[in-house]
Amino acid sequence: MSKFLRSFVFVIIAFSFLLAACGTSATPTPTSAPANTQAPAATSAPAMPASTATPTPLAPGSITLNGSGSTFQAPAESEYAFAFPLVDPAVVINYQPTGSGAGIKAISDGTVDFAGSDAVPTADQYTAGKDLQMYPFLAGATVLTYNIPELDPKGPALILDGNTLVGIYNATITKWNDPAIAKLNPQIASKLPAKQITVVHRSDGSGTTSIFSAALTSFSTTWTAGSGTTINWPADKAGNGVGGNGSSGVAAAVQNTPESIGYVEYSYATSNKLPFSQMVNKAGQTVTASADSTASAMNDFANSFTPQLTNTIVNGSGAGSWPIAGYTYIIIHQTSMTDCVKASKLVEYINWILTNSVATARAKALGYVPLTSAVQQLALATLGKVTCNGQPVMTH
Amino acid sequence: MTTTRFQELIAKNEVAHARRRRITNAVMLTITGLLTLLALVPLFWIVGYVIYRGGSTLNLDFFTQLARPLGMAGGGVLFSIEGTAVLTVLSCLFAIPPGVLAAFYVARNPNTPLGVALRFGTDVLAGVPSIVMGLFIYTLIVVPEKHYSAWAGGLALAILMLPVIIRTTEEMLKLVPHTMREASLGLGAPEWKTSLSVMFPAALNGIITGFLLAIARSVGETAPLLFTALGNEQYDLGTIVRGGIQSHQSLFAIIGRIINQPVDSLPLTLWKYAQQPYPERINQSWGVALVLMIFVLLIEIIARLYVESRKRALQG
Numbered sequence: 171m172s173k174f175l176r177s178f179v180f181v182i183i184a185f186s187f188l189l190a191a192c193g194t195s196a197t198p199t200p201t202s203a204p205a206n207t208q209a210p211a212a213t214s215a216p217a218m219p220a221s222t223a224t225p226t227p228l229a230p231g232s233i234t235l236n237g238s239g240s241t242f243q244a245p246a247e248s249e250y251a252f253a254f255p256l257v258d259p260a261v262v263i264n265y266q267p268t269g270s271g272a273g274i275k276a277i278s279d280g281t282v283d284f285a286g287s288d289a290v291p292t293a294d295q296y297t298a299g300k301d302l303q304m305y306p307f308l309a310g311a312t313v314l315t316y317n318i319p320e321l322d323p324k325g326p327a328l329i330l331d332g333n334t335l336v337g338i339y340n341a342t343i344t345k346w347n348d349p350a351i352a353k354l355n356p357q358i359a360s361k362l363p364a365k366q367i368t369v370v371h372r373s374d375g376s377g378t379t380s381i382f383s384a385a386l387t388s389f390s391t392t393w394t395a396g397s398g399t400t401i402n403w404p405a406d407k408a409g410n411g412v413g414g415n416g417s418s419g420v421a422a423a424v425q426n427t428p429e430s431i432g433y434v435e436y437s438y439a440t441s442n443k444l445p446f447s448q449m450v451n452k453a454g455q456t457v458t459a460s461a462d463s464t465a466s467a468m469n470d471f472a473n474s475f476t477p478q479l480t481n482t483i484v485n486g487s488g489a490g491s492w493p494i495a496g497y498t499y500i501i502i503h504q505t506s507m508t509d510c511v512k513a514s515k516l517v518e519y520i521n522w523i524l525t526n527s528v529a530t531a532r533a534k535a536l537g538y539v540p541l542t543s544a545v546q547q548l549a550l551a552t553l554g555k556v557t558c559n560g561q562p563v564m565t566h
Numbered sequence: 567m568t569t570t571r572f573q574e575l576i577a578k579n580e581v582a583h584a585r586r587r588r589i590t591n592a593v594m595l596t597i598t599g600l601l602t603l604l605a606l607v608p609l610f611w612i613v614g615y616v617i618y619r620g621g622s623t624l625n626l627d628f629f630t631q632l633a634r635p636l637g638m639a640g641g642g643v644l645f646s647i648e649g650t651a652v653l654t655v656l657s658c659l660f661a662i663p664p665g666v667l668a669a670f671y672v673a674r675n676p677n678t679p680l681g682v683a684l685r686f687g688t689d690v691l692a693g694v695p696s697i698v699m700g701l702f703i704y705t706l707i708v709v710p711e712k713h714y715s716a717w718a719g720g721l722a723l724a725i726l727m728l729p730v731i732i733r734t735t736e737e738m739l740k741l742v743p744h745t746m747r748e749a750s751l752g753l754g755a756p757e758w759k760t761s762l763s764v765m766f767p768a769a770l771n772g773i774i775t776g777f778l779l780a781i782a783r784s785v786g787e788t789a790p791l792l793f794t795a796l797g798n799e800q801y802d803l804g805t806i807v808r809g810g811i812q813s814h815q816s817l818f819a820i821i822g823r824i825i826n827q828p829v830d831s832l833p834l835t836l837w838k839y840a841q842q843p844y845p846e847r848i849n850q851s852w853g854v855a856l857v858l859m860i861f862v863l864l865i866e867i868i869a870r871l872y873v874e875s876r877k878r879a880l881q882g
Contacts, residue, residue, distance in 0.1 A: 229809050229810075229812065229813035230805075230809050230812075231800075231805055231806070231809050232809065232813070234798075234800070234827050234828075236713060236714065236796065236798075236827075236828055238796060241841070241842070244842065245635070245636050245842075245844070248633070248635045248636065248799065249635040249636070251635075251799065251800060252634065252635045252638075253635075255800075262800045263800065264796075264797075264798045264799065264800050264801075264828060266796050266797040266798075266828070266838070267838060267841075267842070268792070268796075279708075279709050280709075280712045281704075281708050281709060281712060281713060281714060282713075282714075282796075416841050416843075417843050418841060418842075418843050421843070438843045441843060441844060442843060442845075532635075535637070536636065536637070
């Protein structure tokens with residue numbers, strides 16, 4: 171018994187030495203082997219369509235596309251990861267929700283094939299990433315969830331407008347029965363309590379914060395804290411601000427703190443049945459967050475895309491536009507990919523996300539807003555320009 | 567037989583003292599008992615609550631299926647269980663050989679400059695936050711390799727396990743009576759043979775326990791894996807092996823595919839699921855917590871049983 175165990179331990183030790191010795195040199199071979207056999211075929215036949223660039227059918231699950239980033243788009247990505255292998259069995263999609271900032275870092279370092287982000291990279295991040303290209307593929311609204319015990323949960327929802335919201339987050343409006351709020355809510359004005367408002371915000375770096383703060387900046391010049399994934403909240407300095415980690419942290423803080431308000435994604439609020447406010451938009455209309463009001467905001471800004479295909483769609487002028495919304499993006503290296511089989515599969519995947527009606531319908535069911543066709547065409551046109559080793563990846 | 571006044575006083579005094587002692591004893595016993603219970607409350611609370619919340623999500627699918635998208639019934643965490651197994655095997659392969667050899671060196675030459683440095687280094691390493699291991703491997707392996715992988719994760723966990731393995735192995739070697747070593751050397755056995763066939767078997771008991779404790783520690787770690795193993799819900803050993811056989815890949819190519827792609831592990835899945843805003847994911851994360859707890863418990867039980875059986879074998 172003990173003799174057997176002893177020899178067993180020694181075999182393990184001997185084997186692991188062998189593995190440690192050849193591990194670093196041998197492990198890259200499996201990944202580079204298919205690439206080496208396929209790459210010449212792809213580069214020597216540049217005019218051929220992408221589908222023929224891989225003459226022999228690849229083994230099922232032989233290509234893994236790794237992605238990481240935005241937690242907001244994770245449910246959609248997990249849906250796609252389940253469905254896409256049914257379209258192309260050779261591909262495995264692996265998306266990990268590490269946060270937008272971590273995703274941008276990972277794609278810059280080249281440790282993932284694609285990244286997800288709700289935040290637009292800064293100039294420095296673009297420089298570090300060299301050829302990062304953003305592809306908007308879904309949009310989402312950000313809503314304000316609140317906890318005012320005096321209000322009837324089945325009654326009319328609280329209504330806010332841009333200036334009031336800036337006032338609340340600036341801590342210049344500190345009571346729920348403030349005249350500015352009462353004026354917007356004639357139906358429930360008598361029930362609004364004379365109690366201190368607790369302002370809840372994200373404590374972690376977040377794309378949602380970036381969308382929300384861009385909206386506040388756009389609403390009023392009195393918002394001076396700027397916009398970004400993290401903000402120095404004026405309400406914190408005034409002593410009535412509370413941070414929550416992630417959307418769940420914000421939601422929990424709002425639910426546990428009477429007389430509080432906080433911002434979360436629309437899909438989060440609906441799937442968790444949180445009450446959220448209506449907003450008076452730039453056109454003076456009272457709107458509710460929905461797929462339609464977000465699509466309206468997307469239309470308002472259809473022509474203001476940057477070359478990187480980023481866009482800020484807050485405070486739109488359309489009559490039905492929800493004022494706090496944003497795109498969520500997939501980020502890839504536009505010109506510096508070197509594994510052309512992988513590149514063609516990645517482009518195929520993004521193309522499928524953008525155009526497949528089932529994928530779009532499933533995302534819609536999860537509370538996301540699909541692209542309008544103008545934006546879709548724009549993204550597809552940019553996708554057609556992806557190159558691998560100098561050759562276009564998508565040629566049909 | 568008359569008792570003197572003095573004896574009377576002593577007897578009275580003793581009675582009074584006895585009563586005070588009894589009372590003090592009862593009070594202190596109650597306090598220690600209550601505090602012991604208080605210390606046990608979190609343990610049973612945690613274990614009980616995890617069983618209560620996680621138990622309802624456990625079924626066969628949970629152990630045999632890959633993750634399903636939200637809104638689709640069923641699905642499990644097979645990917646995570648397999649990932650944990652792969653990571654554990656890899657981290658053992660990376661940590662045990664250098665750990666054991668280093669321990670032999672320290673136990674044999676405790677006062678040489680290298681020995682002192684090794685001890686000091688081990689102590690420092692034990693105190694380094696585990697996320698730092700992850701970042702270290704990220705810069706060293708993941709960035710140059712251009713992708714996350716199981717073996718990078720295994721390496722990060724191995725660094726975490728090293729101090730535990732070195733220290734326990736060293737302690738166990740020190741417990742071996744030095745007369746045994748001297749006897750072996752005196753009979754003409756060379757140093758290496760003495761270490762291998764006298765010292766090592768004699769200390770094997772404690773050494774294996776050290777391995778298992780190190781595994782139990784590393785298996786619950788999330789932080790070092792975030793930047794190294796990343797996570798992978800599509801990871802399935804069965805698919806990889808079957809696909810490899812179908813396309814006539816060599817054994818090394820298949821092993822390469824197993825260890826050279828991102829993998830999940832139970833704590834990583836738990837962490838990811840718990841922060842998602844969907845109730846079904848939260849429920850699954852309770853299930854994962856329960857599986858992880860059972861996993862660690864099994865390791866501990868195996869360690870205990872093994873040590874007991876060895877003890878009995880040595881005695882009888």
